[in-house]
Amino acid sequence: MNNRVMEPSVTGQQTDSHGGFRLERLSNGWLVGRFAALEVVGVSHLVTTRQGPDVQQVRHDPASAGREIARLLNLEDAAFLEQVHGGEVVMCEQGGCAGFADGLVTARRGLAVLGKSGDCPIVLIADRQGRAVAFAHASWRATVARIVPATVHRLVSLGCRPSDLVAGICPSAGPCCYEVGDEVRAAALRAVGPHAVAFFHPSGSPAKYRFDLWNASMDALVRSGLARASIHIAGICTLCRNDLFPSHRREGNAAGRFAAVVGLPLG
Numbered sequence: 629m630n631n632r633v634m635e636p637s638v639t640g641q642q643t644d645s646h647g648g649f650r651l652e653r654l655s656n657g658w659l660v661g662r663f664a665a666l667e668v669v670g671v672s673h674l675v676t677t678r679q680g681p682d683v684q685q686v687r688h689d690p691a692s693a694g695r696e697i698a699r700l701l702n703l704e705d706a707a708f709l710e711q712v713h714g715g716e717v718v719m720c721e722q723g724g725c726a727g728f729a730d731g732l733v734t735a736r737r738g739l740a741v742l743g744k745s746g747d748c749p750i751v752l753i754a755d756r757q758g759r760a761v762a763f764a765h766a767s768w769r770a771t772v773a774r775i776v777p778a779t780v781h782r783l784v785s786l787g788c789r790p791s792d793l794v795a796g797i798c799p800s801a802g803p804c805c806y807e808v809g810d811e812v813r814a815a816a817l818r819a820v821g822p823h824a825v826a827f828f829h830p831s832g833s834p835a836k837y838r839f840d841l842w843n844a845s846m847d848a849l850v851r852s853g854l855a856r857a858s859i860h861i862a863g864i865c866t867l868c869r870n871d872l873f874p875s876h877r878r879e880g881n882a883a884g885r886f887a888a889v890v891g892l893p894l895g
């Protein structure tokens with residue numbers, strides 16, 4: 629549905645903008661996404677596409693893909709998670725696998741945190757004061773487990789003020805395509821509250837809905853104290869743009885992953 633992402637024709641040129649998000653070609657040939665709003669904050673970040681580190685490498689060897697991405701961002705290393713679709717958040721101070729969880733936070737300069745996605749929204753969060761960065765893997769199950777508020781809470785425990793936080797909701801299965809059953813809607817209403825009804829739209833099939841994970845994450849961030857103007861939805865659907873992004877729903881269990889990465893620059 630979203631066809632606004634265009635191939636860049638010239639290396640390094642800005643090509644399009646959507647919610648502050650654009651695709652750009654790096655000098656090493658990679659096509660990556662970036663949020664203007666996160667660049668303004670001064671953190672290093674990017675979202676990979678199929679034209680970047682191999683999507684199977686990102687899935688099966690995130691340590692090596694993370695080191696490569698960290699080098700590109702002038703960072704020292706990258707930490708990642710064994711993502712399990714829950715509500716746990718962990719802190720990290722060194723590269724490599726930081727545990728089984730869906731939120732990862734670091735206050736260490738030069739260390740990137742790397743989220744993997746093959747349809748699920750990765751929410752990148754940065755503090756304007758440079759205290760910390762984080763990602764949340766906001767799949768439907770992790771959304772129901774309240775991963776986004778838990779990640780913001782961990783940042784606040786480090787001294788970040790919610791009003792200083794800026795968030796980018798990365799490409800994922802969009803409200804145009806992400807069909808779920810009644811049991812998912814019921815679980816979300818139970819866990820998130822009755823207002824979550826606004827994130828479900830009739831899909832045309834009986835007892836099926838299209839789940840708007842982007843606005844569900846936006847809402848969770850706002851309710852956690854972030855300013856709406858500090859939250860940016862990339863607005864690119866991985867099913868519609870399977871040419872650019874791997875999609876578990878399109879490709880099944882063989883689907884690769886793309887990476888969404890953010891880190892505090894070395895001082």
Ligand SMILES: [Zn+2]
Nearest residue numbers: 804805865868
């Ligand atoms: Zn779509």
